[in-house]
Amino acid sequence: MADEKIKSPKIQATEQMKQLITEYYIDAKTTKLPEGSHKPICWITSGGPVEFLIAADVIPIYPENHGAMCGAARIAPGLAEVAEKMGFSRDLCSYARADIGGALTESGAIPGGLPKPDFLLCCNNICGTVVKWYEELARIFDVPMFLFDTPFIHVEKPEHATEYVRQQCLELVKFLEERTGSGFSLERFAEVAMLSVEAVDLWKGVLATAESRPSPFTCFDAFIHMAPIVTLRGTQKVVDYYKLLKKEMEDRVAQGVGAVHDEKYRLIWDNIPIWYEMRNLGNLFAENRACLVADTYTTAWAVDIRIEDPLTSMADAYTKVYLNISIDIMLEQLVELMERYEADGLVMHSNRSCKPYSLGQYDLSRAVAERTGKPSLIIEADMTDSRVYSEAQTRERVEAFIESL
Amino acid sequence: MPVAGVDIGSLTAKAVVLQGREVLSTSLTQTGHNSRVAGRRALDMALDRMGLDEGSLGFIVATGYGRTAADFAGERITEITCHARGANRTHPEARTVIDLGGQDSKAIAIDERGKVLDFVMNDKCSAGTGRFLEVMASALEVELDDLGSLSLESTSPASISSVCTVFAESEVVSRVAEGAPKVDIIAGIHQAIASRIYAMAARIPTNEALIITGGVARNIGVVRALEQKFDTRIVVPEMPQHMGALGAAIIAGEHHE
Numbered sequence: 001m002a003d004e005k006i007k008s009p010k011i012q013a014t015e016q017m018k019q020l021i022t023e024y025y026i027d028a029k030t031t032k033l034p035e036g037s038h039k040p041i042c043w044i045t046s047g048g049p050v051e052f053l054i055a056a057d058v059i060p061i062y063p064e065n066h067g068a069m070c071g072a073a074r075i076a077p078g079l080a081e082v083a084e085k086m087g088f089s090r091d092l093c094s095y096a097r098a099d100i101g102g103a104l105t106e107s108g109a110i111p112g113g114l115p116k117p118d119f120l121l122c123c124n125n126i127c128g129t130v131v132k133w134y135e136e137l138a139r140i141f142d143v144p145m146f147l148f149d150t151p152f153i154h155v156e157k158p159e160h161a162t163e164y165v166r167q168q169c170l171e172l173v174k175f176l177e178e179r180t181g182s183g184f185s186l187e188r189f190a191e192v193a194m195l196s197v198e199a200v201d202l203w204k205g206v207l208a209t210a211e212s213r214p215s216p217f218t219c220f221d222a223f224i225h226m227a228p229i230v231t232l233r234g235t236q237k238v239v240d241y242y243k244l245l246k247k248e249m250e251d252r253v254a255q256g257v258g259a260v261h262d263e264k265y266r267l268i269w270d271n272i273p274i275w276y277e278m279r280n281l282g283n284l285f286a287e288n289r290a291c292l293v294a295d296t297y298t299t300a301w302a303v304d305i306r307i308e309d310p311l312t313s314m315a316d317a318y319t320k321v322y323l324n325i326s327i328d329i330m331l332e333q334l335v336e337l338m339e340r341y342e343a344d345g346l347v348m349h350s351n352r353s354c355k356p357y358s359l360g361q362y363d364l365s366r367a368v369a370e371r372t373g374k375p376s377l378i379i380e381a382d383m384t385d386s387r388v389y390s391e392a393q394t395r396e397r398v399e400a401f402i403e404s405l
Numbered sequence: 406m407p408v409a410g411v412d413i414g415s416l417t418a419k420a421v422v423l424q425g426r427e428v429l430s431t432s433l434t435q436t437g438h439n440s441r442v443a444g445r446r447a448l449d450m451a452l453d454r455m456g457l458d459e460g461s462l463g464f465i466v467a468t469g470y471g472r473t474a475a476d477f478a479g480e481r482i483t484e485i486t487c488h489a490r491g492a493n494r495t496h497p498e499a500r501t502v503i504d505l506g507g508q509d510s511k512a513i514a515i516d517e518r519g520k521v522l523d524f525v526m527n528d529k530c531s532a533g534t535g536r537f538l539e540v541m542a543s544a545l546e547v548e549l550d551d552l553g554s555l556s557l558e559s560t561s562p563a564s565i566s567s568v569c570t571v572f573a574e575s576e577v578v579s580r581v582a583e584g585a586p587k588v589d590i591i592a593g594i595h596q597a598i599a600s601r602i603y604a605m606a607a608r609i610p611t612n613e614a615l616i617i618t619g620g621v622a623r624n625i626g627v628v629r630a631l632e633q634k635f636d637t638r639i640v641v642p643e644m645p646q647h648m649g650a651l652g653a654a655i656i657a658g659e660h661h662e
Contacts, residue, residue, distance in 0.1 A: 362608060380528050392470055393509065397526060400485035404521035 009257060011221060013245040020241055021227050028059045028115045040118045040180055043137060045130045046230060047300070047321050048123035048148060049169070049314055051196050054234035055189040056176040060121075061114055062231050063137075067095035069109035070102065071275030071384030079108065080385060094353040094385040096133040103140050119179050120145040121172070125324040127356045146175045150319040154326045157319060165315035192234040193310040199233045200305070202242035203298075209249040210293045211341055214258025215266065216249045219292040220282040221259065223273045226298045260291040265405055268337055269295035270364075271349035271357045272383040277391070284395060288402045294341045296322055296334065327360045334364060335371050344405055346376040347398075353382050377401040406463035408661050409451065410653025411444045412484060413471030416507030416535055417620065418443040419647050420451035422462070423654035426494075430454040431647050440471025447650075448477065463661035466653040470508075479660065485513055485524050487652030492616045493519025494655055495642050500614040503602060503631070503639070504648075505621030507535040512606035519652075523609040527601075535620045537570050538627075541594050544577050545587055552591050556626030559592035566597070573597065591626065599630035606635075616640040618648040 031039040042053050046064040053060045070076040071094075080094055082101030090097075102108035122134035122145055131147065138145040148168055151161045173184045206225070209216050217225075225245060228238045252258075267285070269292045274281060285292060300322045306313035322330065338346065346368055348361045365376035377397060381389045407429055412419045414436060422430040432450035436443040444467060452458060459465075459477070467475030468487040475481065484504070492502045493515060502513040514522040527534070542549045556562075563585045567573045573594070580590045598621075615637060621627055622645035632639050642648060 375523065393526065396470070396483055396485070396509075400483040400521065400524060403483060403486045404524075 009259075011217065011225070011245075011248065013241070013248050014224070016241055016244060017225055017228060020237060021231070024232060025110050028061060029110070029112070031059060031115075041115050042119050042121050043114070043117040043134075044121040045123045045126060045134070047126040047318065047323070048121050049172070049318050050231075051189065051192045051234045051310075051314065052169070052172050052176060052184075053121065054232075055192040056180055056182075056184055058176065058180065059115075060231065061117065063099040063114065064095050065227060065231055066102070066108055066110065066114055067098050067384055068273075068275050070098050071386075072278065073109045074276045074386060075109065076276070076384035077387050079105070090385075091352075093127070093129045093133070094382055096129060096136075098384060099133070100136060100140070103137065117141055117143055119143050119175075121148060122146065123148040123150060123318065125150040125318055125321045127323065127354070129355075144175075144179070146172060148172060148318075150321075150324055152324055152326075153320065153329065155328075157316070161319060162312060162315050165319050166312055169311050169315055190307070190310060193305055193314070194307055195236060195239055196234040197305045197307055199229060199235075199238045199242055202239065202246050203229045205246045206242060206249055207294065207299060209246070209253050212253045213266075213342075214256070214260065214263035215291050215293040216252035216257060216259055218259045218282060218285070219269045219295040219298065220273070220278050222295065222298040223278065258291070260286045260289060262289055263291045264289035265344045265402060266291055266293045266342060268293065268334070268341065268343045268346050269297070269349070270334070270346060270361070271351045272297055272354055274349060274379075274381045274389065275384050276386045277381070277389065277394075280391070281394075281398075284398055285402075288399060290402055292347065293343065294337055296330075296337065299337070323356045327363065330360070331364060331367050331371070334368055338368065338372050338374060343374060345374050345401070347401075348376055348378045349383075350378050350380045351383050352380070352388050353385065375401070375404065406661060407455075407457065407461060408464045408654055408657035409448060409462050409466075410487065410650040410655070410657055411448050411465065411467045411469075411475060411478065412487065412647070412649035412653060413440045413444040413447070413467065413469040413475060414484075414507050414620075414649070415470050415509075417646065418447040418469070418471070419650040420444075420447040421647055421650040421654045422451050422455060422457070423651070423658055425658070428651070430457075431644065431650070433646060436471065439474075441474040441476065444471055444475045445477060464657040466657040466660070468649050468653040480656070482653060482656055484649040484652075485511060486521055487649045487656070488618050489513050489515045489521050489652065490519045490655050491648035491650075491652035492618055492642070493517075494651060495648070496616050496640050498614050499616035499640060501606070501609075501611040501616070503606065503615060503617045504619045505534060505602070505617065505627070506619040510534050510602055510605065510619075510621075512602070512609055512611065514609045514611065525605050525608045527605060537573070537598065538594075538621065538624065540570055540574055541577060541591075544574050545581070545590060547587065547591070550623070552595075553623070553625035553627065555588050556592040556595050557629065559586070559588040561589055562592035562596055563589045565590070565593040592630075595624070595626040595630040596634075598627055599634040602631060603634040611635070613637045614640075616642065618642065618645045620646050622646075 076098040079101035080097035083097040106113040407424045430451045467478035468484045472481040504511045513524040
């Protein structure tokens with residue numbers, strides 16, 4: 001089939017997004033204060049409470065975002081090899097391996113690699129690996145690390161868990177005051193939290209436009225356009241950006257413009273994207289008239305923060321993220337997603353790197369089939385380590401799955 | 406008007422020419438390095454046998470890993486769908502298809518019309534596939550086609566615990582060094598394959614109406630080991646390697662109508 005026939009129209013806002021992210025990395029790499037020092041830089045995990053850093057005028061840097069960029073640029077395996085040569089197992093998360101490799105060789109998707117951290121903020125709401133990974137970074141850079149510990153939610157979140165995390169918010173404030181040498185303004189924090197809420201609401205609005213038939217974008221687009229909500233929420237720029245993107249998607253809905261030519265099947269994606277295969281996979285599904293209308297990944301940043309009590313609600317929100325909940329709660333959210341987006345099936349990426357995301361997928365797929373009657377497909381791959389990916393096998397599975405729908 | 410199905414697999418390319426429900430002709434050839442040429446050769450061979458040419462065909466469907474290269478086909482369908490349809494045509498009672506091909510193995514759950522309900526495939530690993538058996542045959546210096554009958558002579562199968570082709574090969578070499586009889590080693594290899602396929606197939610609903618397709622189905626030793634593992638009789642169709650091409654031809658026939 002001719003490429004232009006199946007290819008979705010280009011999202012105009014992409015240019016602004018690229019500019020926003022480029023500026024962010026340039027700022028982070030070139031920040032200098034008059035007295036010869038620089039704005040403090042903190043490396044933070046993807047599920048970490050970035051609002052505190054923004055409020056303290058600290059530049060947040062996300063190794064995982066950089067890992068995704070290295071994956072998309074297909075340079076992650078080379079960086080991972082550096083870590084592997086040091087003795088890190090190939091079974092370890094490929095973001096961690098690529099990041100450690102990049103930190104040691106000062107290289108990556110950004111020229112010269114990521115700007116060095118002054119301190120680290122590690123939140124374990126996404127996995128346990130980040131703790132050991134950040135400890136390694138603390139050794140490499142000889143900088144302090146703050147561990148933001150979010151208890152796993154098995155059934156319901158007990159009240160003391162919220163209080164425990166809220167206390168850590170206060171400790172984090174103290175940590176930041178010590179590191180930056182200036183007082184933490186709760187007023188400024190409330191402002192940042194408000195902007196964060198606004199950006200999150202806009203992002204939710206963007207994702208909700210995919211409920212329309214045809215869907216104006218695919219999850220592959222969402223994976224690209226999630227970068228600002230992950231890295232820079234709490235800033236005005238991000239709010240402005242998502243206003244623009246939401247308007248464009250709403251216009252598409254109004255004009256009946258679909259991301260996939262002649263959309264026939266609507267599917268949900270589970271797990272982190274296969275960054276080096278995004279374009280090929282996007283084309284493969286589009287060729288088969290299948291649109292991945294939503295996913296469990298980008299919705300992870302659509303958390304609720306109540307402005308009247310930002311600390312408590314943040315403690316609550318950061319503890320309840322998708323990877324910090326039991327499989328039963330995950331199932332409820334998956335079923336809700338399948339129903340809300342009227343999906344015909346579920347595509348699960350069994351991600352060799354991400355154990356908390358991939359463990360239980362066979363059970364989830366069975367449970368989803370029982371609850372919704374919809375089938376699932378499991379693709380075996382890795383988010384950035386293309387050495388464990390088989391293109392021909394994946395094509396086979398995807399096409400056979402769609403043929404069976 | 407006759408129609409054709411062409412299955413371009415990793416090791417062999419197969420064609421089936423069909424008129425209504427009657428198989429007019431079949432062919433099988435090595436795939437080699439060029440999928441398109443192999444598919445074309447398989448098709449020409451099958452047509453030549455009937456004195457037909459491509460112009461006399463109503464429709465052609467291609468399947469198998471090389472299907473995207475089959476520029477002569479009107480449609481391309483995965484071999485998962487095609488094996489399901491082929492198996493359903495020859496054995497309508499079958500509800501689980503185990504397809505053991507050159508480089509992959511699959512278990513497919515189907516309904517009474519041959520529609521795919523669910524399927525699983527091996528991961529990026531050749532254990533349990535034709536390639537695995539080729540490596541083992543070469544390590545033991547026996548002909549691939551003799552593996553099946555030799556293994557039936559075994560009274561005490563050797564233990565081959567590894568499911569990895571490379572590790573299993575070194576295990577086989579160790580067993581040879583220990584002086585284990587070849588027939589027992591071969592039987593052990595077949596049991597290892599059966600365990601792996603059984604574990605994989607357990608992820609989808611399987612029932613007693615099992616059919617085996619693909620080149621490995623020609624190995625009676627693997628079939629017996631699978632029967633033991635699944636604790637049921639497994640149907641081996643007359644031409645297991647051609648089931649994908651047959652399914653493709655059936656779909657071609659539907660297009661032609």
